[in-house]
Amino acid sequence: MTPLIDRLRRRGWRMTPQRRVIAEAMTGEHVHMTADEVLRHAREVLPEVSRATVYNTLNEMVSIGELLEITHADGRKRYDPNVADHHHHLLCVECGRMLDVHVDDPALTADQQHGFHILGVEVTFRARCPECASAA
Amino acid sequence: MTPLIDRLRRRGWRMTPQRRVIAEAMTGEHVHMTADEVLRHAREVLPEVSRATVYNTLNEMVSIGELLEITHADGRKRYDPNVADHHHHLLCVECGRMLDVHVDDPALTADQQHGFHILGVEVTFRARCPECASAA
DNA sequence: CCTTAGATTAGACTCAGTCCAAGGTGAGAT
DNA sequence: ATCTCACCTTGGACTGAGTCTAATCTAAGG
Known part of the structure; x- marks a missing residue:
C-alpha cells in the first residue's frame, strides 16, 4: 500500500x-x-x-x-508523481532522461507582467547527461 | 522583403x-x-x-x-520567429495567448547539476491574461 | 450476497505531424 | 531568352498519441 x-x-x-x-x-x-x-x-x-x-x-x-x-x-x-515537493526539471535532450531539480522560481518584474495574473512558473534545463556526453 | x-x-x-x-x-x-x-x-x-x-x-x-x-x-x-533576442514566455492557460518576456535565466547550483552539461534553460510563466481574468 | 454506481474494455475515431513518389519550377549556366 | 536539373511542392496515405463510446463487469456499502 x-x-x-x-x-x-x-x-x-x-x-x-x-x-x-x-x-x-x-x-x-x-x-x-x-x-x-x-x-x-x-x-x-x-x-x-x-x-x-x-x-x-x-x-x-x-x-x-x-x-x-x-x-x-x-x-x-x-x-x-512528485507533487508534494515543488521542483523543476533537468532534461537530457539526447536520451530524454529527466531529473527533478530545485531552483528558486524566477519572477517577472511588474512591467514584464503585462497585466497577467501569474499562476506558476515552469523551468526546464535542457542538457546532455554524462552518459550521452561520453557516448558523443 | x-x-x-x-x-x-x-x-x-x-x-x-x-x-x-x-x-x-x-x-x-x-x-x-x-x-x-x-x-x-x-x-x-x-x-x-x-x-x-x-x-x-x-x-x-x-x-x-x-x-x-x-x-x-x-x-x-x-x-x-524571435530568435535574435533571447527571451522566455508568458502563457495564458485559458486562451493560449503567449507573450515574450525578459527574465534572467535561472542557474543550477553545482550539486543540482547531476553531472549534466547544461545547454540552455526554458522558462514559462503560466498565467491568466487580463481578458480571461475579467471574463471569469 | 445483492445491488448499482462507477470502472474497465476493445476498438473506432480524431488530430497533429510525417512520408512518399510524381510532377513542377527557380535560378544559374549557356 | 531559354534550358536544365537539383531542389521544391503536392495530395494522399500513413503513424502514433490520445480520446470517445457503448457494452460489460465489479468494488464495496447495505
Missing part, C-alpha cells in the same frame, strides 16, 4: 486492481513516465490492463492534483 | 512563392503560431499552399535556427 493508494482510497476512489498497479508505478522522485511506459509497467503485473484505463486513470490523477503532467518537446505527455 | 526572406536567400534557399508567404507570416515579437495557423495565414495570400509544404518549411527553418519550436501543454508545436 503506497501513500498514493491510501490517499486515493480516502478520496472515495474504488480501488480496482488496475488502479492499484498504475498507482504503484507512479511512486518516487525522478519518475517521469509516458502513458505508454505506465501501460507497459502495469502489464508486467496485470497483463490485461487496457490502454484506455491507463489514460483514464492518469487523467483523473492529474485533475485531482496527484500527478503533474509535463509536455516535453516530442509532444508526448509525461506524468510526475 | 523581410529580413528573414533575405537571410534565407543568402543561405541559398530557392525562394518560392510558398516559402515567401510562410516567411512573411513569421515576423515580429509575440508571434507563436501553430502550423495550422501558419497554413491558414499563408492560404489567405496564396490559396494553393499545401499542408506538407508548411510543415517542411517550418521544420527546415527550425533546423537552421531561424525559428524556435515551442511545445505547449496541448501538444501542438508553436513557432517563434
Whole structure:
C-alpha cells in the first residue's frame, strides 16, 4: 500500500486492481513516465490492463492534483508523481532522461507582467547527461 | 522583403512563392503560431499552399535556427520567429495567448547539476491574461 | 450476497505531424 | 531568352498519441 493508494482510497476512489498497479508505478522522485511506459509497467503485473484505463486513470490523477503532467518537446505527455515537493526539471535532450531539480522560481518584474495574473512558473534545463556526453 | 526572406536567400534557399508567404507570416515579437495557423495565414495570400509544404518549411527553418519550436501543454508545436533576442514566455492557460518576456535565466547550483552539461534553460510563466481574468 | 454506481474494455475515431513518389519550377549556366 | 536539373511542392496515405463510446463487469456499502 503506497501513500498514493491510501490517499486515493480516502478520496472515495474504488480501488480496482488496475488502479492499484498504475498507482504503484507512479511512486518516487525522478519518475517521469509516458502513458505508454505506465501501460507497459502495469502489464508486467496485470497483463490485461487496457490502454484506455491507463489514460483514464492518469487523467483523473492529474485533475485531482496527484500527478503533474509535463509536455516535453516530442509532444508526448509525461506524468510526475512528485507533487508534494515543488521542483523543476533537468532534461537530457539526447536520451530524454529527466531529473527533478530545485531552483528558486524566477519572477517577472511588474512591467514584464503585462497585466497577467501569474499562476506558476515552469523551468526546464535542457542538457546532455554524462552518459550521452561520453557516448558523443 | 523581410529580413528573414533575405537571410534565407543568402543561405541559398530557392525562394518560392510558398516559402515567401510562410516567411512573411513569421515576423515580429509575440508571434507563436501553430502550423495550422501558419497554413491558414499563408492560404489567405496564396490559396494553393499545401499542408506538407508548411510543415517542411517550418521544420527546415527550425533546423537552421531561424525559428524556435515551442511545445505547449496541448501538444501542438508553436513557432517563434524571435530568435535574435533571447527571451522566455508568458502563457495564458485559458486562451493560449503567449507573450515574450525578459527574465534572467535561472542557474543550477553545482550539486543540482547531476553531472549534466547544461545547454540552455526554458522558462514559462503560466498565467491568466487580463481578458480571461475579467471574463471569469 | 445483492445491488448499482462507477470502472474497465476493445476498438473506432480524431488530430497533429510525417512520408512518399510524381510532377513542377527557380535560378544559374549557356 | 531559354534550358536544365537539383531542389521544391503536392495530395494522399500513413503513424502514433490520445480520446470517445457503448457494452460489460465489479468494488464495496447495505
